[in-house]
Amino acid sequence: MGKSWTAADIPDQSGRVAVVTGANTGLGFETARALAARGASVVLAVRDVRKGEQAAARMPGQVSVQELDLASLGSVRAAAASLRSRFGRIDLLINNAGVMYTRKQATRDGFELQFGTNHLGHFALTGLLLDLLLPVPGSRVVTVSSGGHRLRAAIRFDDLHWRRRRYSRVGAYGRSKLANLMFTYELQRRLAPHGTTIAVAAHPGVAATELPRNAPAPVRLPITWLAPLLAPSPAKGALPTLRAATDPSVLGGQYYGPGGPLEIIGPPRPVTSSAESYDMAVQQRLWAVSEELTGVTFPAPGRAGNPG
Structure with a gap:
């Protein structure tokens, strides 16, 4: 497949189970819809079940809804337990959901909201579901990062939750997206000897979604004005994720994004x-x-068992 890879290039997904977080709107919705259209059994893992059901009704094929609040480890554990009871295998886990540029807030477990939701919630969910992916040939964990991982981003272990330093919405978002990438690369290193499941990252470039709604006006307004001009539909922004999830040529540890100037x-x-x-x-x-x-320990590849 050449430079013009589109949703039409997604291979047949019949018989595959795909779990997509944050799939009731935006990039997640388009990702889930495209996978369902190619035959996958898709689970929309969303915080608002009613909105998830409304989204599922707009998709073709086999689509179901799972309640999941990534800002609560209790919810993450409950969702993982439910998915484990419903499915004997998972082919694709797409860690798509996220919050962006929120004011300083904490998750239910006391973590800074953006880091807790975007990274820790997905870290825990992946660890609790990974043994459902490990035996499945061609299974993948795809985590959605952002070009924002370059902006004022640093993993400051002495203050991960911004309790000492003055809070920066941009810096906190960048830290969470940098963590998404570091998680992907370390997960792939741990998976590589096993050889069945791979970990891949993706970013959408600029897409017209609701994600920047919490940004300060000086940041939000330019994005709001420019995004529809640069990316008329979230469907385009979902393509890097879809390619990372389905293209047979993808390698573990790769990072997919738009191929145009500045990866926009x-x-x-x-x-x-x-x-x-x-x-x-x-x-x-x-x-x-x-x-x-998180209290979540990942299962060792090649070893069966329920993760902690």
């Missing part, structure tokens, strides 16, 4: 993340801290 728009292709995102020592420390904060 364009056909999806492998791209490069920031130099900091590849720091293996920080990746491994972040993993250990994430296990400690």
Whole structure:
């Protein structure tokens, strides 16, 4: 497949189970709809079940809804238990949901909201579901990051939840998206010896979605004005995620984004993340801290068992 990869290039997904977080609107909705259209049994893992059911009604094929609030580890555990009872296998776990540029808030477990939702919630969910993916040939964990991982982003282990420093909406978002990438790269390193499941990351470039709604006006207004001009539909923004999830040529540890100038728009292709995102020592420390904060320990590839 060449530079013009589109949703039409998605291989047949019949018989596959795909769980997509944050799938009731925007990029998640378009990702889920495209997978359902190609035959996958798709689960919309969403905070608002009513909105999820409304979204499911607008999709073809086999689509169901699972309640999931990534800002609550209790909800994450309940959702994972429900999914485990419903499905004997998962082929695709797409960690798409996220919050962006919110004011300073905490999750139910006391984590800074953007880091807690975007990274820790997905870290826990992946760990609790991973053993349903490990035996499945071609299974993938796809985590959606952002070009924002380069903006004022640093994993400051002495103040992960912004209790000492002055809070920065942009910095907190960048930290969470940097964590998404570091999680993907470390997960892939752990999966590589097993060889069945791979971890991949993606970012949408600029897409006309609701995500920037919490941004301060000086940031929100330019995005609101420019996004419809650059990316008329979230469907285009979903293409890097869809390619990462379905293209047979994708390799574990790759990062997909738009192939145009500055990775803003364009056909999806492998791209490069920031130099900091590849720091293996920080990746491994972040993993250990994430296990400690969430209480979730990942199953070892090749070993059956229910994760903690």
